[in-house]
Amino acid sequence: MHIFFIIAFAIVAGILYGISFLTGLTYYEVNILVYYFFIPFSWLAMLDKFLNSHGLKIIFSAVAVNFFLFIPNFRQFSDALFAKSVEFLEYFGHYGMDYVAASVVICVMLPLLVYLILCFMLHWQYDKKTIRK
Numbered sequence: 001m002h003i004f005f006i007i008a009f010a011i012v013a014g015i016l017y018g019i020s021f022l023t024g025l026t027y028y029e030v031n032i033l034v035y036y037f038f039i040p041f042s043w044l045a046m047l048d049k050f051l052n053s054h055g056l057k058i059i060f061s062a063v064a065v066n067f068f069l070f071i072p073n074f075r076q077f078s079d080a081l082f083a084k085s086v087e088f089l090e091y092f093g094h095y096g097m098d099y100v101a102a103s104v105v106i107c108v109m110l111p112l113l114v115y116l117i118l119c120f121m122l123h124w125q126y127d128k129k130t131i132r133k
Contacts, residue, residue: 005101008108028082029075036081037064039111046118050125 020030041064044056071077092102 002101005104008104009100012104012108026075026078029078031085032078032081035085035107043114043118046115046122050118050121 016030016034017027019025019034020027023030025033041057041060044060048054048056068074086099089099089102089106092106093099097105
């Protein structure tokens with residue numbers, strides 16, 4: 001099972017490093033943008049679709065824009081938040097998970113589970129509408 005965590009971690013880190021290379025942002029900046037902004041935004045967009053609304057996307061976007069307007073140095077902020085994220089993931093060492101395993105469980109498997117649930121909800125909603133017609 002440990003080899004799975006190493007491979008999954010390497011793939012995700014490689015993708016983030018690739019995005020970093022293509023955008024000119026640091027790995028930490030890309031990591032923060034993906035995990036604290038893009039993934040949550042995509043979840044809220046899916047929830048909005050389920051709710052037939054735009055409210056969650058609008059609120060999140062407004063908060064994010066204001067957030068970015070008032071962060072004087074996003075690189076410095078990303079470095080600090082990434083360090084706190086690493087501390088959080090290393091805490092799972094108390095439960096027998098190393099940093100790599102915790103990263104894969106919390107940052108890959110858990111988000112995929114949320115996507116799976118949201119996809120199921122949207123599919124169920126679509127099937128329900130189709131049956132009514």
